[in-house]
Amino acid sequence: MPAAMELIDQYIEDNRDAFQQDLFELLKIPSVSTDSRHKDDMQSAAAWVADQFRAIQFQTEIVPTPGHPIVYAQSPKIDGAPTVLVYGHYDVQPPDPLDEWLSPPFEPTVRDGSVYARGATDDKGQMLTHIKSAQAWINAGKTLPIQIKYLIEGEEEVGSSNLDGFLNDNLDRLGCDVAVISDTSQFAPGKPAITYGLKGIVYFEVFLRGPRQDLHSGTFGGSVANPANAMAKLMGSLVDENGRVTLDGFYDDVLDLTVEEREQFASLDFDEQRFREQIGVSETFGEQGFTTLERRWARPTCDVNGIYSGYQGEGAKTVLPCFAGGKVSCRLVPNQDPDKVREAMKKHLQANCPPGLDLEVICHHGAPGIVVPLDSPYVSAAASAIEHGFGVAPVFIREGGSIPVVTAFKELLGVDTLLLGWGLDDDNTHSPNEKFSLGDFHRGIKASAHLWNEIGNI
Ligand code: BES
Ligand code: MN
Numbered sequence: 001m002p003a004a005m006e007l008i009d010q011y012i013e014d015n016r017d018a019f020q021q022d023l024f025e026l027l028k029i030p031s032v033s034t035d036s037r038h039k040d041d042m043q044s045a046a047a048w049v050a051d052q053f054r055a056i057q058f059q060t061e062i063v064p065t066p067g068h069p070i071v072y073a074q075s076p077k078i079d080g081a082p083t084v085l086v087y088g089h090y091d092v093q094p095p096d097p098l099d100e101w102l103s104p105p106f107e108p109t110v111r112d113g114s115v116y117a118r119g120a121t122d123d124k125g126q127m128l129t130h131i132k133s134a135q136a137w138i139n140a141g142k143t144l145p146i147q148i149k150y151l152i153e154g155e156e157e158v159g160s161s162n163l164d165g166f167l168n169d170n171l172d173r174l175g176c177d178v179a180v181i182s183d184t185s186q187f188a189p190g191k192p193a194i195t196y197g198l199k200g201i202v203y204f205e206v207f208l209r210g211p212r213q214d215l216h217s218g219t220f221g222g223s224v225a226n227p228a229n230a231m232a233k234l235m236g237s238l239v240d241e242n243g244r245v246t247l248d249g250f251y252d253d254v255l256d257l258t259v260e261e262r263e264q265f266a267s268l269d270f271d272e273q274r275f276r277e278q279i280g281v282s283e284t285f286g287e288q289g290f291t292t293l294e295r296r297w298a299r300p301t302c303d304v305n306g307i308y309s310g311y312q313g314e315g316a317k318t319v320l321p322c323f324a325g326g327k328v329s330c331r332l333v334p335n336q337d338p339d340k341v342r343e344a345m346k347k348h349l350q351a352n353c354p355p356g357l358d359l360e361v362i363c364h365h366g367a368p369g370i371v372v373p374l375d376s377p378y379v380s381a382a383a384s385a386i387e388h389g390f391g392v393a394p395v396f397i398r399e400g401g402s403i404p405v406v407t408a409f410k411e412l413l414g415v416d417t418l419l420l421g422w423g424l425d426d427d428n429t430h431s432p433n434e435k436f437s438l439g440d441f442h443r444g445i446k447a448s449a450h451l452w453n454e455i456g457n458i
């Protein structure tokens with residue numbers, strides 16, 4: 001290992017506690033992007049991130065948007081050397097349900113070597129590894145061998161609606177050779193992964209309106225369509241008993257798994273029983289003919305995210321509700337067209353809505369699925385860097401989550417993304433008691449510092 005990297009590794013070792021303290025500072029800011037009461041916190045989080053870059057004299061800008069600000073920063077240009085674009089997000093999901101947290105979501109607390117806080121793994125902790133690694137290079141007195149550009153947004157959890165505008169307005173400035181995102185997971189503890197496929201998504205809200213107001217369910221029940229019954233049936237009709245999505249043409253364009261890929265998934269020693277125990281179910285369920293990993297990583301799905309109607313209070317109340325609401329999303333795989341799925345969903349809901357009810361469908365964000373090529377020198381560089389940071393070579397996986405900007409980077413900037421996940425599947429992302437392993441935070445910083453070196457050597 002070159003002497004420079006030894007110095008940098010030592011710096012990272014010596015500053016383990018200081019880096020953690022900085023992470024805790026960021027985790028204390030409740031930057032919940034979907035909740036307008038946190039607008040000021042969003043500004044504070046953006047300012048905190050910007051200060052990290054200013055501390056190492058990177059050219060830094062807080063770019064206002066109609067929503068939450070984007071933080072953009074870059075290190076000095078190195079002639080003839082590659083440029084890397086790091087993407088991350090400082091916004092987090094709402095912490096609800098609050099009473100299920102063992103420690104308050106915005107008071108980072110260490111238990112069993114992990115820090116518990118909303119945003120710990122998604123994405124503050126993971127994102128910060130790529131900032132701390134640059135700080136380590138510079139504070140250890142070394143010159144970065146490549147140029148690094150950072151795009152840290154505050155609207156990822158709400159669909160990144162202002163990001164495309166920023167990308168389009170800054171195509172030249174964002175020019176790069178490869179993008180890097182750490183906002184995914186390892187395959188298992190101690191088994192770091194490079195993710196080469198993500199799902200896309202289309203998201204809907206469905207409203208069913210019936211009588212003018214709630215009615216006595218004895219007096220009126222059976223004589224008019226009940227919006228709650230109808231919503232349950234509509235939502236229930238989206239997936240059949242074989243786990244297949246029923247929308248017309250849903251599977252037409254699906255990019256099927258290759259034999260090689262199925263073999264490769266099967267060769268990862270995925271522990272079904274541990275999986276069931278982790279999520280607390282006695283059996284798994286999904287599209288027939290596919291394994292759990294295939295279903296999770298490479299088959300399209302449809303899930304109700306929420307459903308609400310009628311009496312929610314204690315005990316029984318005999319009432320025929322006048323309204324029902326539902327939130328439902330489809331996860332898409334490569335080749336499926338979000339617009340086509342959107343139309344198929346609308347048609348299906350309209351065709352299956354009982355008479356006498358008024359149906360309204362709202363479409364939220366949409367993005368296609370993506371796979372990125374593995375035969376590039378950047379992937380090899382990332383694999384070596386991970387080996388330096390984690391002590392083992394990464395495995396190659398796909399994941400079921402969505403990061404729409406990966407598609408945007410390909411389409412607008414013409415670059416592929418390295419998805420280097422430091423998280424774990426049981427980090428409770430979007431759930432109560434979100435956590436991030438402090439060991440992985442440390443190893444992630446080390447891997448990232450080596451990534452700049454490895455890419456500089458390409
Ligand atoms: N970090 C996740 C994406 C992710 C989750 C990737 C799990 C791989 C595995 C990201 O912050 C996220 O939550 N994305 C949303 C996208 C949506 C808001 C457009 C998602 O997947 O639900
Ligand atoms: Mn994320």
Ligand code: MN
Nearest residue numbers: 093122157430
């Ligand atoms: Mn998320």
